[in-house]
Amino acid sequence: MEIQERVENGVSVVSVSGMIDSLTSEKVRAAFLAQINAGAASLVADLGGVNYTSSAGLRALLAVMKAVRHKKGDLRLACVQPNVQKVLEMSGFTSIFKLFEDVDAAVASFKAG
């Protein structure tokens, strides 16, 4: 599991590579919460390097989304791979998260509101 953080146009982009399961989901959750604690309210999860997530990954994303929306911000998802897309659709998460094809589009969406 590799996590990299950067800021693009005032948006915190967290890129995740690897598989998200009960072993690794806490690391993902902690990385995003650290951004929120540092003051970030616009978050993009770059999931281009994630080919697998279990429900543990969903719970981590949900926890981050709740935390950032309580601060009037949002978490948006970019580069979602087919297997992860399938899990997001089955669980209904595509109705509560905004998904974008690439990071640039996700970052730009914060300007659009």
Place this chain on the structure above:
Amino acid sequence: MEKTYRMTQAAAFESLGVMRKFIEDACRAARISEEISFDLQLCMDEACTNIIEHGYAGMNPGSIIFEMEIAPHEVSMFITDFGHAFEPRPAPQPDLSDVMNDEPVRGFGLFFIYSLMDSVDYVTDELGNTLTLKKKLG
């Protein structure tokens, strides 16, 4: 012709990736589609996570015996543990309508298992607790 694969792992989150790879390799050798391979990996992961979190809760660390049978038209997974019985009841899609409240949303694991597998059976006896998941091929 049937092929059977078997492994025993510690009931720990570190074992999940090992077992997923085991399934992936077996499916690749049997030329099972990546889509079905993923479904099997996910359901095994969710079932084993339940065992780790609930089955062995309050007990010394236990083990999970994972067996996989690949037949021409069906794959069967047999997941056995020796902890508390945890009968997997069918679960509806978790309700996300009030997602911003503080209640954790649970039940995704069983929902995925019942959605993706063609049959789910659970037997608990003196030999342990065995969850049997079957997925039709083609």
